[in-house]
Amino acid sequence: MTTGRNAVRVGLLGCGIVGGATARVLTEQAATLSERAGVRIDLAKVAVRDLSKPRTVQLPDEVWTADAWSVVKDPTIDVIVETIGGVEPARDLIIEAARSGKHIVTANKELLSTLGEKVMGAAEQAGVDLLFEGSVAGGIPIIRPMKESLAGDRVTRVMGIVNGTTNFILTRMSETGETFEAALGEAERLGYPELDPSADIEGHDAAAKLAILASLAFNARVVASDVEREGISKVTPEDVAAAHELGYEIKLLAVAEESEGQVSARVNPAMLPRLHPLAAVRDVFNAVFVVGAEAGELMFLGRGAGGGPTASAVVGDIVEIARNVATGGRATGCTCYRDKAQMRPPHEANVRYYVVLSVLDQPGVLAAVAGVFAAHEISIASVRQEGIGEEATLALITHVGTEGRHDETFAELETLDSVRSIDSRLRVVGTAEA
Amino acid sequence: MTTGRNAVRVGLLGCGIVGGATARVLTEQAATLSERAGVRIDLAKVAVRDLSKPRTVQLPDEVWTADAWSVVKDPTIDVIVETIGGVEPARDLIIEAARSGKHIVTANKELLSTLGEKVMGAAEQAGVDLLFEGSVAGGIPIIRPMKESLAGDRVTRVMGIVNGTTNFILTRMSETGETFEAALGEAERLGYPELDPSADIEGHDAAAKLAILASLAFNARVVASDVEREGISKVTPEDVAAAHELGYEIKLLAVAEESEGQVSARVNPAMLPRLHPLAAVRDVFNAVFVVGAEAGELMFLGRGAGGGPTASAVVGDIVEIARNVATGGRATGCTCYRDKAQMRPPHEANVRYYVVLSVLDQPGVLAAVAGVFAAHEISIASVRQEGIGEEATLALITHVGTEGRHDETFAELETLDSVRSIDSRLRVVGTAEA
Numbered sequence: 001m002t003t004g005r006n007a008v009r010v011g012l013l014g015c016g017i018v019g020g021a022t023a024r025v026l027t028e029q030a031a032t033l034s035e036r037a038g039v040r041i042d043l044a045k046v047a048v049r050d051l052s053k054p055r056t057v058q059l060p061d062e063v064w065t066a067d068a069w070s071v072v073k074d075p076t077i078d079v080i081v082e083t084i085g086g087v088e089p090a091r092d093l094i095i096e097a098a099r100s101g102k103h104i105v106t107a108n109k110e111l112l113s114t115l116g117e118k119v120m121g122a123a124e125q126a127g128v129d130l131l132f133e134g135s136v137a138g139g140i141p142i143i144r145p146m147k148e149s150l151a152g153d154r155v156t157r158v159m160g161i162v163n164g165t166t167n168f169i170l171t172r173m174s175e176t177g178e179t180f181e182a183a184l185g186e187a188e189r190l191g192y193p194e195l196d197p198s199a200d201i202e203g204h205d206a207a208a209k210l211a212i213l214a215s216l217a218f219n220a221r222v223v224a225s226d227v228e229r230e231g232i233s234k235v236t237p238e239d240v241a242a243a244h245e246l247g248y249e250i251k252l253l254a255v256a257e258e259s260e261g262q263v264s265a266r267v268n269p270a271m272l273p274r275l276h277p278l279a280a281v282r283d284v285f286n287a288v289f290v291v292g293a294e295a296g297e298l299m300f301l302g303r304g305a306g307g308g309p310t311a312s313a314v315v316g317d318i319v320e321i322a323r324n325v326a327t328g329g330r331a332t333g334c335t336c337y338r339d340k341a342q343m344r345p346p347h348e349a350n351v352r353y354y355v356v357l358s359v360l361d362q363p364g365v366l367a368a369v370a371g372v373f374a375a376h377e378i379s380i381a382s383v384r385q386e387g388i389g390e391e392a393t394l395a396l397i398t399h400v401g402t403e404g405r406h407d408e409t410f411a412e413l414e415t416l417d418s419v420r421s422i423d424s425r426l427r428v429v430g431t432a433e434a
Numbered sequence: 435m436t437t438g439r440n441a442v443r444v445g446l447l448g449c450g451i452v453g454g455a456t457a458r459v460l461t462e463q464a465a466t467l468s469e470r471a472g473v474r475i476d477l478a479k480v481a482v483r484d485l486s487k488p489r490t491v492q493l494p495d496e497v498w499t500a501d502a503w504s505v506v507k508d509p510t511i512d513v514i515v516e517t518i519g520g521v522e523p524a525r526d527l528i529i530e531a532a533r534s535g536k537h538i539v540t541a542n543k544e545l546l547s548t549l550g551e552k553v554m555g556a557a558e559q560a561g562v563d564l565l566f567e568g569s570v571a572g573g574i575p576i577i578r579p580m581k582e583s584l585a586g587d588r589v590t591r592v593m594g595i596v597n598g599t600t601n602f603i604l605t606r607m608s609e610t611g612e613t614f615e616a617a618l619g620e621a622e623r624l625g626y627p628e629l630d631p632s633a634d635i636e637g638h639d640a641a642a643k644l645a646i647l648a649s650l651a652f653n654a655r656v657v658a659s660d661v662e663r664e665g666i667s668k669v670t671p672e673d674v675a676a677a678h679e680l681g682y683e684i685k686l687l688a689v690a691e692e693s694e695g696q697v698s699a700r701v702n703p704a705m706l707p708r709l710h711p712l713a714a715v716r717d718v719f720n721a722v723f724v725v726g727a728e729a730g731e732l733m734f735l736g737r738g739a740g741g742g743p744t745a746s747a748v749v750g751d752i753v754e755i756a757r758n759v760a761t762g763g764r765a766t767g768c769t770c771y772r773d774k775a776q777m778r779p780p781h782e783a784n785v786r787y788y789v790v791l792s793v794l795d796q797p798g799v800l801a802a803v804a805g806v807f808a809a810h811e812i813s814i815a816s817v818r819q820e821g822i823g824e825e826a827t828l829a830l831i832t833h834v835g836t837e838g839r840h841d842e843t844f845a846e847l848e849t850l851d852s853v854r855s856i857d858s859r860l861r862v863v864g865t866a867e868a
Contacts, residue, residue, distance in 0.1 A: 021728070025587075032588065033585075033586065036653070037585075139726065141584065141732070145575035145578065148753075149578050149747065149750045150746065151467075151470050151750050151753040152745070152750035152751070152752060152753050153573075154466065277714065280711065280714050294455070294746035295573030295742065296573060296736065296737045296743055300734055301732065301734075303729065312584065312586055312728035312729035314586065315585075315587070316582060316584060316587065319586050320766075323766060324763075328763075330761050337470065
């Protein structure tokens with residue numbers, strides 16, 4: 001790129017919630033941003049699908065266009081900021097922008113968590129920067145700390161609450177005792193879920209973000225389909241109440257770990273001890289908890305979505321690129337030095353479980369149940385027997401064992417005459433053991 | 435600097451707790467670090483005061499030297515890592531290193547918070563990088579997020595628990611009810627305070643870190659002597675108990691704010707609502723809470739001191755510099771575009787107070803006290819009358835008003851016949867109001 005410029009020209013693709021906030025910040029804070037970048041930052045073009053739609057940001061007529069392709073090909077544009085979301089046409093637009101020598105800023109988690117290698121490869125090959133701070137956890141600085149600040153450390157685990165809608169729902173369930181359906185209704189009334197709520201509820205959104213975080217943490221590419229995934233729709237008020245009694249909160253946790261050269265990555269509702277810093281993350285707040293061999297435990301907390309927070313991240317990336325254009329520098333590129341991560345087979349992951357069994361109220365039940373755990377070499381950390389007659393239950397928490405052995409144990413428990421059903425089964429995370 | 439190098443040579447000054455951990459990480463993680471930097475990182479020289487002292491890290495004999503000056507002048511060295519601490523001789527060594535064209539990594543808060551302008555100016559003039567992630571809050575990535583990730587935002591407030599020793603003491607006082615002296619004794623037994631504990635207890639250490647954070651937050655230089663400062667030695671078990679009853683925790687808070695172009699910066703024990711994320715920061719953990727106009731509330735939590743955590747930050751800086759040496763890039767330089775910050779006169783700062791008065795147990799006392807507050811236009815948010823006879827007290831929390839009016843109010847209260855003494859006076863921070 002040319003150095004010693006007077007201005008860096010930005011082409012913005014999309015002007016929805018994130019794009020609109022980005023345009024507003026670039027316009028309102030133009031003087032401050034230029035001071036920080038050492039060069040003027042001009043919002044030169046904004047491509048939208050529908051030019052007739054009213055916009056909250058006021059820009060000169062010649063800035064608006066309905067032709068995104070003309071923007072990525074415009075030789076006067078230095079930086080393309082993609083806020084369209086989704087895989088297509090974002091992928092083709094970004095690759096074309098890179099080929100045209102433009103730096104790229106994107107907050108597109110779907111694209112990066114599926115075709116990250118392809119778009120980053122295109123940027124690398126073209127010698128342009130591709131920054132994506134807004135793609136995970138909105139306004140929380142996490143990409144740059146992982147890529148740069150922790151480049152001197154060895155991350156062993158990254159664990160996050162990275163979906164605001166599900167955290168809002170679980171917070172409501174925890175604080176009011178209401179059902180999943182009622183809490184989801186409240187979230188929808190407030191407009192929190194994506195248009196298709198299953199992206200949030202079933203953990204797809206969190207899995208995409210975890211794939212990006214895990215790739216940065218372990219310098220090896222993890223894609224969304226590598227992430228095991230379970231949503232929160234089966235969490236009941238009884239689970240929440242039981243968690244409280246035991247000193248836990250239930251959270252949708254995204255967890256990635258590396259050990260012995262293998263990476264495991266999963267998103268699932270989990271019981272987290274109340275004293276764990278992530279347990280206090282309420283409502284739509286997001287947080288990422290990172291364990292470094294040297295730094296120890298770190299947590300990054302903030303707002304994970306919304307126009308302002310995501311624009312904060314996106315404009316931060318634009319300023320970094322503008323600084324680089326002014327000085328001839330380059331941002332840190334793709335850090336997946338090890339290419340594809342070697343994923344640990346899910347049944348080999350080391351986990352702990354909380355499990356609730358409906359049992360017959362008769363002597364010898366506990367002995368039979370304990371015998372099944374022992375046969376599969378899963379130790380029991382705690383057990384509570386409750387209710388009588390038809391309502392009798394056993395609630396157990398296990399010590400660490402593989403997912404496979406837990407599966408086998410639970411399958412065999414269901415064959416016992418004295419066990420009516422397994423009513424609940426939740427991972428236990430954030431303890432000294434796991 | 436030369437680009438396209440095969441190796442970047444590091445000269446380390448000091449090999450104490452931080453320097454020793456830095457040497458260990460550079461040695462143990464050499465392969466990984468080289469992969470991340472795109473160039474080999476060699477620990478070429480380590481300067482120590484006493485060559486005969488046994489060291490935990492094993493290095494070839496020719497690496498060790500007692501002559502720090504020979505290292506900063508060595509033409510084969512690319513990066514000087516200063517872990518000596520204190521102003522002299524660190525300042526002269528860093529300035530000489532910059533003049534000799536070497537990049538600099540330092541964790542020296544004393545130097546940066548007093549003569550930051552001088553050393554950064556020397557680096558700027560010489561065209562070398564000066565990075566200092568380890569200078570504030572140890573292993574918590576905070577400098578880079580403030581300089582780069584938040585470069586697209588407008589920070590209005592930064593608030594931190596940035597001294598581990600005092601947070602350990604206040605956590606003990608909160609959780610066991612013991613006195614300041616007893617908790618300090620326990621901290622000393624565990625080796626937490628600096629050699630001179632007053633640096634921790636009286637808030638000097640926190641003030642130095644706040645000066646650095648405020649300079650980054652507001653792009654204007656704030657030095658340690660700009661920071662108002664009050665230590666924790668006067669905090670009593672009674673204060674802690676009263677705070678709990680009202681739903682607060684007492685923390686040593688470092689707070690910097692900008693409004694109307696003026697910056698205020700202060701370190702003092704303060705009452706913080708229990709639901710505030712900083713209130714849950716326990717023991718020796720540190721946390722920095724940042725409010726951005728766009729990002730909203732952010733918090734960065736982790737270990738604020740110790741060899742491993744600080745080395746994590748220092749080595750991250752070394753990797754960034756090595757990447758730059760390899761690619762010809764430059765790190766973000768000094769971001770104090772506005773030079774010296776305009777400090778708000780302390781008496782004009784807007785604050786809230788918790789105050790406890792010993793009063794005579796007679797009718798009309800509350801009316802007299804309330805009258806004094808009203809005369810100085812300080813509103814009372816809550817008041818509790820307790821005890822009888824000689825033990826009668828009034829505990830009040832005020833609404834927001836200037837420090838000056840609060841001072842005048844308290845001075846006049848002491849002249850009332852019905853007020854025996856002011857027993858306690860603590861700022862209230864982290865509420866919706868202030």
